[in-house]
Amino acid sequence: MAARNPTDKTLGESLRERGVSRRGFLKFCAATASMMALPPSMAPAIAAALEQAKRPSVIWLSFQECTGCTESLTRSHAPTLEDLILDVISLDYHHTLQAAAGDAAEHAREQAMAANPGEYLVIVDGSIPGPDSNPGYSTVAGHSNYAMLMETVENAAAVIAVGTCATFGGLPGANPNPTGAMSVMDLVKDKPVINVSGCPPIPMVITGVIAHYLTFGRLPELDAYNRPMAFFGQSIHDRCYRRPFYDKGLFAKTFDDEGARLGWCLYELGCKGPTTYNACATMRWNDGTSWPVEAGHPCLGCSEPRFWDAGGFYNTVSVPTSASGVNVLAAGAAGAIVGGAVAALAKKQTKTAVAHRQPVTVEELEAKL
């Protein structure tokens, strides 16, 4: 795609030109408000702000990644990629999506940077071989990823790191990390960096963050890992519809046993829901169709730091990570044994115990004084 001049039109104009109805637009604003846990009364304010907003220039850089994050984004439904991303923002440069190639493509990036100094957003997917790595590990148009990132962010308003590779190093950064891969926040220290983690991230979270930025002119509230609280504020486990089974101690033991068929909790099959912060359980995937735990698979914890090094997918959370020292290793071995035995939680026993519980009277207490 050729570079457009983002100062041309407001979003409202541009959307209407594309045939997006006012109603459709308001619906999107209401969805955005609820996504970001804002009161519904905010929807008109969002609409008003977005209508007037200029399409910000966005430069999308892809480094060491699998293109899963872009795939995820192009499968976003509400709003669709076309309606929102290509129109609401002015996507001036995107390795994967742009039609231009070679020189023309690189010029598009330079032009966007020169036209909007201090105002453009940089979105990054993929991790970056650090400054001490061989620059040849990953290059685009002859520039090392590191050089390109640093040059591009220099005059950016903010950087959005998309996907676990860009936010925490991800698969390229996994042990033994041959390319010395680093995350965006490891490298960019003097610009706001917002992390939308996930392998891949939820598409509506990406659009939600952009909409928030356009509406309020600032980035949303972030957690300790720079992730937007509105989406990463609660664990998968807090919002999991299998939670009542967890609370009752009803765990599927294999993927095809009676418990699995009855929809019991997947904790013992390795579910990382209790330690994973993401919005899957509430927003779900594929236009709200389903999400991994609903499809019968434990959460892998893809949106957390050290995702690939944090132990086996099918080990229960009691089995700790392998890489943080001898003590934890030893504890892990013990944890695995005990973890195996949690299966034996005798529900009948608890029930009997509860049924036979003897109430305490104040006289009994008084006798103790």
Place this chain on the structure above:
Amino acid sequence: MSELTLEQGRAQSQDAPKASELTLERGLAAFRAEVDGPVAAFFSSCVHCGICAQACPFYLETGDPKYTPILKLEPLRRVWENDFTLWGKIKGLFGLNHKVTDAMLAEWEELLYDSCSMCGRCSMVCPVGNDLALMIRKSREGMVQAGHAPEGLIAASVRAIQTGSPMGLQWKTLAVQINHVETSSGLKVPVDQPGAEYLVLLSSMEIINFPEYLEAITKIFDHAGVTWTLSTECFEATNAGIQIGNKDIAAQLVERVVAAAETLKVPKVISPECGHAFTAIRWEGPNLIGRPYPFKVFHIIEVLDELRASGRLKTEGMETDRLSMHDPCNLARKSGVIQQQRNLMGLVAENFVELKEHGKFQWCCGAGGGVSSNERAEPLKMAAFKRKKAQIEEVSPERMVTMCATCRTQLEEGLEEFNMEIPVVGLTEMIAEHLVEKN
């Protein structure tokens, strides 16, 4: 007994006169009754990282590893391992399991009661999401039934049931306070008014130590045109049953509040300015009595912030002192009431400085969870307070503000103990002092 079926055996033991003694057997049975899915999952998922210790003021300020939160749960953990896990049963066959004995419970009494304020900071930091404070609460159920609760808490529970107040206060004491308030404010304190919007509950601590609280709400509600009432049937909502860890006593105390609110047909109930009272009545209550309330429960801070937001709270003048604030654990960390008190501070304080860790990360004052009703725990309570003291020193405020009578008492005592001349004020009282005069 070998010829009897299990059913017959059970029937027989039910016919036998009820043991009216708190024994180890009863304690173990109560521990077993508390082992549920979360408890099993928590114990099996602990990775022994010790991070919970770093969150606990009792461990940090004493440096004694026995105060590590997860260790405090050892009796419950053993019951779980021995009776509920395959591994424990195998160990049992070989006589290798560690039984819970009366001596062990006697030793753990200090760990479960004196060195834990159930502040929930450890629960918040555990990397695998173990709710340690919940398990302390559950363990105390077993401790009470085994006869290993501290005397101070037993006495408070007995008084709460017998007189309606853990400190043994009676309505006539409150009536005297009401009289004072009416004389000094010229306003009427409504009592037993059916159909009022709010039923206001107090804690004995407020009635005795901080009578200015009652005067403050009398003035504020008059100013904002809010209808409210006290109830002679039930004026106290602190819950000694929760603190000692017994659901039977706790449920009886909750029932009293429900009965009073039902008699007066109030749609809203205001908890005392006591953190534990608030979580007891707001969160545990309906579960304890097994049915939903016909009313809603609020902390006074939530009510005041609503009045502020709707423009019914008109204030004038500002405190110019450098003020800082202590967030009560039960209000901020456990109930999410964090922004409200800051909104209210914004109304009346122009020089407000946050403690470094505040809101849901704040440090416990050290007195909650029954620690303050347990005389024996006094030295530990003061030790834990050193965390708060260090925080306060960091920002050196001229006064501290808080909104829980127990925290406030602890702050006052602690600051005095360490010769720090920093007065402590209640937020509600401070708001009342700034109300715009009616003409």
